[in-house]
Amino acid sequence: RSLRIGLIPGDGIGREVIPAGRRVLEALSSSLNLKFSFVDLPAGYETFQKTGTALPDKSVQTLKNECDGALFGAVSSPTTKVAGYSSPIVALRKKLDLYANVRPVKTTPSAQRTIDLVIVRENTEDLYVKEERTFQAPDGSGKVAEAIKRISERASHRIASMAGEIALRRQKVRDSGVQSIHAKPLVTVTHKSNVLSQTDGLFRETARATLATEKYAHLAVEEQIVDSMVYKLFRQPEAYDVIVAPNLYGDILSDGAAALVGSLGLVPSANVGDGFAIGEPCHGSAPDIMGRGIANPVATIRSVGLMLEFLGEEQAAAKIYAAVDANLDLGKLLTPDMGGKAGTEEVVLDILKRL
Amino acid sequence: RSLRIGLIPGDGIGREVIPAGRRVLEALSSSLNLKFSFVDLPAGYETFQKTGTALPDKSVQTLKNECDGALFGAVSSPTTKVAGYSSPIVALRKKLDLYANVRPVKTTPSAQRTIDLVIVRENTEDLYVKEERTFQAPDGSGKVAEAIKRISERASHRIASMAGEIALRRQKVRDSGVQSIHAKPLVTVTHKSNVLSQTDGLFRETARATLATEKYAHLAVEEQIVDSMVYKLFRQPEAYDVIVAPNLYGDILSDGAAALVGSLGLVPSANVGDGFAIGEPCHGSAPDIMGRGIANPVATIRSVGLMLEFLGEEQAAAKIYAAVDANLDLGKLLTPDMGGKAGTEEVVLDILKRL
Numbered sequence: 283r284s285l286r287i288g289l290i291p292g293d294g295i296g297r298e299v300i301p302a303g304r305r306v307l308e309a310l311s312s313s314l315n316l317k318f319s320f321v322d323l324p325a326g327y328e329t330f331q332k333t334g335t336a337l338p339d340k341s342v343q344t345l346k347n348e349c350d351g352a353l354f355g356a357v358s359s360p361t362t363k364v365a366g367y368s369s370p371i372v373a374l375r376k377k378l379d380l381y382a383n384v385r386p387v388k389t390t391p392s393a394q395r396t397i398d399l400v401i402v403r404e405n406t407e408d409l410y411v412k413e414e415r416t417f418q419a420p421d422g423s424g425k426v427a428e429a430i431k432r433i434s435e436r437a438s439h440r441i442a443s444m445a446g447e448i449a450l451r452r453q454k455v456r457d458s459g460v461q462s463i464h465a466k467p468l469v470t471v472t473h474k475s476n477v478l479s480q481t482d483g484l485f486r487e488t489a490r491a492t493l494a495t496e497k498y499a500h501l502a503v504e505e506q507i508v509d510s511m512v513y514k515l516f517r518q519p520e521a522y523d524v525i526v527a528p529n530l531y532g533d534i535l536s537d538g539a540a541a542l543v544g545s546l547g548l549v550p551s552a553n554v555g556d557g558f559a560i561g562e563p564c565h566g567s568a569p570d571i572m573g574r575g576i577a578n579p580v581a582t583i584r585s586v587g588l589m590l591e592f593l594g595e596e597q598a599a600a601k602i603y604a605a606v607d608a609n610l611d612l613g614k615l616l617t618p619d620m621g622g623k624a625g626t627e628e629v630v631l632d633i634l635k636r637l
Numbered sequence: 638r639s640l641r642i643g644l645i646p647g648d649g650i651g652r653e654v655i656p657a658g659r660r661v662l663e664a665l666s667s668s669l670n671l672k673f674s675f676v677d678l679p680a681g682y683e684t685f686q687k688t689g690t691a692l693p694d695k696s697v698q699t700l701k702n703e704c705d706g707a708l709f710g711a712v713s714s715p716t717t718k719v720a721g722y723s724s725p726i727v728a729l730r731k732k733l734d735l736y737a738n739v740r741p742v743k744t745t746p747s748a749q750r751t752i753d754l755v756i757v758r759e760n761t762e763d764l765y766v767k768e769e770r771t772f773q774a775p776d777g778s779g780k781v782a783e784a785i786k787r788i789s790e791r792a793s794h795r796i797a798s799m800a801g802e803i804a805l806r807r808q809k810v811r812d813s814g815v816q817s818i819h820a821k822p823l824v825t826v827t828h829k830s831n832v833l834s835q836t837d838g839l840f841r842e843t844a845r846a847t848l849a850t851e852k853y854a855h856l857a858v859e860e861q862i863v864d865s866m867v868y869k870l871f872r873q874p875e876a877y878d879v880i881v882a883p884n885l886y887g888d889i890l891s892d893g894a895a896a897l898v899g900s901l902g903l904v905p906s907a908n909v910g911d912g913f914a915i916g917e918p919c920h921g922s923a924p925d926i927m928g929r930g931i932a933n934p935v936a937t938i939r940s941v942g943l944m945l946e947f948l949g950e951e952q953a954a955a956k957i958y959a960a961v962d963a964n965l966d967l968g969k970l971l972t973p974d975m976g977g978k979a980g981t982e983e984v985v986l987d988i989l990k991r992l
């Protein structure tokens with residue numbers, strides 16, 4: 283099978299980690315019968331400064347017409363308001379209808395406290411529809427701005443189904459003999475319907491209805507209000523298996539969960555639609571460490587695995603995860619975000635060796 | 638000085654902790670020259686079931702016309718959608734224009750890792766305006782619900798000023814010789830303006846402009862995107878002094894911060910307006926432990942202190958905080974949420990003894 287992969291490094295350390303992702307794909311054993319070709323695609327704040335758009339239409343069209351999947355690095359957000367600038371990854375998720383953002387947060391085998399959860403974040407709506415307006419308060423007290431939070435039955439159903447499928451798939455892996463802290467599959471529905479009875483209420487009801495169908499009869503389903511979810515995530519992270527959440531809560535929860543495993547530099551994600559996936563590390567462009575050769579490549583390399591999983595290449599994905607785990611459990615080749623002294627290159631070479 | 642305090646126990650363990658708050662007020666040393674009288678006010682889900690409203694107008698009027706401050710326990714949220722039910726505390730915050738929700742998260746003197754921060758949460762707008770609507774998608778794909786997130790210059794300015802004042806006040810206490818991990822006062826402005834450029838952008842710009850005025854010249858001001866804020870809050874909580882945030886982020890961050898100090902049962906809050914304050918523990922109604930006499934009274938007792946602080950009674954507040962710290966540092970009288978075996982009554986008696 284031959285796969286064409288779009289590479290969108292973006293800004294900052296995105297440009298240091300995406301090449302690592304490419305090398306991992308190139309190094310995958312020929313026994314897997316996978317061939318990769320690559321196309322470099324511009325996007326990000328520097329692209330915006332050069333061309334006036336952060337996401338050139340050509341990049342979108344190339345992804346749509348030529349590619350099977352992609353890797354996205356990170357983009358810088360301007361530190362002051364810049365007219366016309368808008369996040370390219372948020373736009374890409376919508377333009378390619380990548381409706382699920384899947385973020386596994388998992389400790390390595392040697393960890394003292396095992397965490398093994400995955401956040402399944404709705405990726406197209408909620409406040410991310412970015413429908414905003416600003417006006418003067420009628421009473422003369424200054425400006426007022428409003429944004430729309432939109433939740434649809436359709437998107438809530440889709441994302442709940444995805445969460446259900448992922449929970450079943452995880453259970454299948456466990457049933458095949460892989461050790462796990464989870465005896466039974468569990469999906470936790472996150473919302474704030476005690477305040478947002480209609481929007482989050484719709485998310486909650488739709489998710490519950492979706493997960494109550496025959497197909498998911500073997501899943502346990504719970505729900506949790508987002509604020510207490512953050513609390514319990516930190517107190518009892520072992521308790522979670524699959525978490526399904528509207529866009530913004532998913533965004534916040536996944537950074538929170540990343541703190542539990544030691545570094546954002548470890549946490550991968552995949553933006554998933556029907557037949558397409560973009561792997562994306564959860565970290566940002568980290569301008570403070572850019573150009574120093576110390577960015578952690580693990581989140582990107584795991585995102586390569588995740589992309590492959592959603593493109594149906596589970597065996598290749600498993601190889602990548604195992605190589606990363608072995609590297610991390612060695613404990614000697616860690617980048618500074620993990621308290622180590624290794625550089626990006628050393629970590630990449632070690633992982634390539636283990637593939 | 639004589640103060641009249643409204644007591645709103647609400648549901649669940651609210652009814653076990655609010656009486657503890659009352660006893661603390663009654664026990665305050667006569668040398669402080671404070672006299673308290675009390676009025677019991679109904680609100681909550683049980684009130685809703687009995688009377689059809691979760692916040693009887695009479696309770697609101699009594700607070701407005703007769704009281705100097707109040708204590709609010711907790712309310713249960715119905716687990717399924719109930720027509721007409723709406724959170725009484727959210728309504729109360731708006732009706733009394735209690736525009737700031739102040740949530741200090743602080744370890745006791747004996748803690749190994751010192752955390753000493755306060756979350757100053759905007760308390761009247763954002764998604765909490767609860768303006769929602771539901772309609773059928775024009776393409777026939779089911780229901781769609783929308784909510785308004787509203788951010789105003791006026792409310793953002795007010796809350797940023799409150800954060801600035803609190804930062805200055807905290808610094809004054811330190812300058813008076815109280816030991817602290819913070820050398821300089823810092824306010825961190827939280828937002829998600831990389832996605833919500835108008836709403837969160839307005840919050841960010843207004844807060845920065847407010848804190849850039851002469852009055853706050855001695856404060857350091859930083860900003861942080863909410864997702865990475867949750868991450869860093871867990872990685873480096875010592876780094877934070879005063880955090881100012883829009884309503885929903887403040888809600889989420891404060892539960893997160895509570896996890897850092899061991900239990901939500903320790904974290905107080907005050908809903909503060911001009912000349913009025915309602916003390917409110919950050920925890921919920923905890924139906925699972927209700928009626929067992931094991932609810933942690935500390936969050937409520939600290940909320941009593943916080944209420945008094947905002948009513949100008951800082952000396953009384955300091956006495957309460959010191960009594961609570963001494964009780965906690967004893968380490969022997971802890972409720973089960975803290976890993977101990979003590980009951981509410983034992984903890985209350987010990988704190989009363991130390992006042």
Ligand SMILES: CC(C)[C@H](C(=O)O)[C@@H](O)C(=O)O
Nearest residue numbers: 369371372533564831832864
């Ligand atoms: C950069 C930002 C727009 C983005 C988001 O909020 O989705 C990021 O935080 C993420 O989680 O991928």
Ligand SMILES: CC(C)[C@H](C(=O)O)[C@@H](O)C(=O)O
Nearest residue numbers: 476477509724726727888919
């Ligand atoms: C009960 C709920 C409406 C409330 C809120 O969201 O404000 C609670 O979580 C809080 O933090 O006081």
